[in-house]
Amino acid sequence: MSAAALRVAVLQCTSAPLDVAGNLERLDAACRSVAGRADVLVTPEMFTTGYDIGRDETFRLAEPADGPIARAVAETTRRTGVAVVYGYPELGSAGEVYNAAQLVDDGAVRSSHRKLHLFGDLDRDRFTPGQERPRVADLRGHPVGLLLCYDVEFPEATRSLALAGAGTVLVPTANMADYDLVPTVLVRARAFENGVFLVYANYTGTEGGLEYGGLSTVCAPDGTVLALAGRDEQLDVVELVGTGSMGYLADRRPDLFGEASP
Amino acid sequence: MSAAALRVAVLQCTSAPLDVAGNLERLDAACRSVAGRADVLVTPEMFTTGYDIGRDETFRLAEPADGPIARAVAETTRRTGVAVVYGYPELGSAGEVYNAAQLVDDGAVRSSHRKLHLFGDLDRDRFTPGQERPRVADLRGHPVGLLLCYDVEFPEATRSLALAGAGTVLVPTANMADYDLVPTVLVRARAFENGVFLVYANYTGTEGGLEYGGLSTVCAPDGTVLALAGRDEQLDVVELVGTGSMGYLADRRPDLFGEASP
Numbered sequence: 001m002s003a004a005a006l007r008v009a010v011l012q013c014t015s016a017p018l019d020v021a022g023n024l025e026r027l028d029a030a031c032r033s034v035a036g037r038a039d040v041l042v043t044p045e046m047f048t049t050g051y052d053i054g055r056d057e058t059f060r061l062a063e064p065a066d067g068p069i070a071r072a073v074a075e076t077t078r079r080t081g082v083a084v085v086y087g088y089p090e091l092g093s094a095g096e097v098y099n100a101a102q103l104v105d106d107g108a109v110r111s112s113h114r115k116l117h118l119f120g121d122l123d124r125d126r127f128t129p130g131q132e133r134p135r136v137a138d139l140r141g142h143p144v145g146l147l148l149c150y151d152v153e154f155p156e157a158t159r160s161l162a163l164a165g166a167g168t169v170l171v172p173t174a175n176m177a178d179y180d181l182v183p184t185v186l187v188r189a190r191a192f193e194n195g196v197f198l199v200y201a202n203y204t205g206t207e208g209g210l211e212y213g214g215l216s217t218v219c220a221p222d223g224t225v226l227a228l229a230g231r232d233e234q235l236d237v238v239e240l241v242g243t244g245s246m247g248y249l250a251d252r253r254p255d256l257f258g259e260a261s262p
Numbered sequence: 263m264s265a266a267a268l269r270v271a272v273l274q275c276t277s278a279p280l281d282v283a284g285n286l287e288r289l290d291a292a293c294r295s296v297a298g299r300a301d302v303l304v305t306p307e308m309f310t311t312g313y314d315i316g317r318d319e320t321f322r323l324a325e326p327a328d329g330p331i332a333r334a335v336a337e338t339t340r341r342t343g344v345a346v347v348y349g350y351p352e353l354g355s356a357g358e359v360y361n362a363a364q365l366v367d368d369g370a371v372r373s374s375h376r377k378l379h380l381f382g383d384l385d386r387d388r389f390t391p392g393q394e395r396p397r398v399a400d401l402r403g404h405p406v407g408l409l410l411c412y413d414v415e416f417p418e419a420t421r422s423l424a425l426a427g428a429g430t431v432l433v434p435t436a437n438m439a440d441y442d443l444v445p446t447v448l449v450r451a452r453a454f455e456n457g458v459f460l461v462y463a464n465y466t467g468t469e470g471g472l473e474y475g476g477l478s479t480v481c482a483p484d485g486t487v488l489a490l491a492g493r494d495e496q497l498d499v500v501e502l503v504g505t506g507s508m509g510y511l512a513d514r515r516p517d518l519f520g521e522a523s524p
Contacts, residue, residue: 155418251379252379258522
């Protein structure tokens with residue numbers, strides 16, 4: 001990898017449900033505050049609208065992948081020089097809605113992802129599951145992939161991205177305080193077992209009936225925890241400096257267990 | 263599950279390389295010491311011969327699956343009422359040697375496993391990799407599976423056993439002190455992400471040029487650490503009492519990522 005190390009900021013924050021304009025302002029302010037120090041800012045799941053906003057509001061606020069939220073985020077990235085991963089409800093061509101995320105840099109969408117693994121009634125009540133494997137995109141010379149929340153808890157999803165060449169996986173999430181094992185054990189395992197950087201950006205505080213757990217984290221390919229937020233605190237910008245890895249990918253047995261990637 | 267909770271003992275111990283008779287005596291003594299309190303004793307990888315014993319000695323001590331070591335272990339299980347998982351070099355029909363483990367109960371072999379993922383030159387120098395997926399066997403009413411050491415570091419292997427119905431995975435290992443993330447992160451992740459009990463039995467101390475890391479551990483289906491040894495200490499008998507699990511298996515996307523099991 002000849003590109004300079006990626007510098008990642010995580011916006012661990014409370015949810016501001018339904019306040020799209022306010023959230024876009026917060027996003028812009030966060031990008032301004034890390035401009036020149038970070039290449040990309042990763043926000044929590046459904047950051048621009050809030051996550052636990054009910055079925056009706058989710059459908060009302062849903063927009064196509066090139067809708068007004070996408071255009072506002074694009075403008076922020078162009079103005080601040082900071083790429084953004086943001087979550088939103090994506091309106092599909094047949095009126096269905098996906099729990100989606102996009103990576104935007106310098107005014108253009110670089111990658112899109114629709115949540116593949118829906119979590120309980122909270123997701124199933126309103127979202128259609130994505131039907132495409134996560135893809136690898138280029139971010140300033142780095143091959144990156146997107147997953148959303150529950151997706152990363154399934155080893156197959158990160159494995160698939162790593163086999164497709166991703167060196168960094170960016171994961172907006174809305175993880176509740178009861179599930180601390182996800183950031184502290186599963187996310188770390190995903191980084192280690194695949195030899196990738198893993199960035200997991202969570203909410204803090206409460207939203208509707210949900211109590212979020214914070215603990216946003218950044219893990220290195222050798223399983224090192226580069227950063228772990230507390231329940232409420234912010235993370236500093238983290239530089240994804242290369243570490244060794246175990247080289248697990250080469251030692252797999254796809255002849256016995258199949259391929260997680262084409 | 264109507265069977266009473268499985269009671270598991272782990273023989274975290276130093277390696278006694280090449281001393282097969284002595285190791286069989288140690289095994290017998292360990293079974294006697296937990297008789298009536300444990301259903302099964304799990305020993306480290308290649309326990310009966312030692313692990314880092316070189317290619318020539320590995321081939322010299324290799325025996326078929328029903329060889330003298332198997333018969334001695336069978337006799338111990340019959341006499342003590344404690345089932346045993348033991349490791350040994352298995353001599354194949356064409357003279358090849360596998361890094362193998364067997365589960366023996368009441369005088370009979372209940373399950374066999376040949377290591378699928380060979381670790382570095384230490385394994386590749388002498389062992390032929392197994393060519394069959396791990397299988398589920400019955401142990402006193404409990405569906406259990408065997409893996410060996412490096413196998414458990416690959417999420418596909420435990421996933422395959424869980425999908426085949428295993429509720430408990432027993433893993434003899436020879437994990438070096440540099441790799442503490444395996445017992446503390448990966449093993450715990452395997453239990454949690456598959457909703458299974460995971461029993462990981464390691465050496466302590468040194469053997470040849472290797473320094474083992476101890477930290478044998480028993481994890482529950484909800485990710486709880488039921489027991490974690492230190493570098494040197496023994497574990498008490500652990501009762502595998504049912505806990506909830508996340509139910510990840512039902513939420514997988516085999517349509518996108520393939521099946522890890524037939």
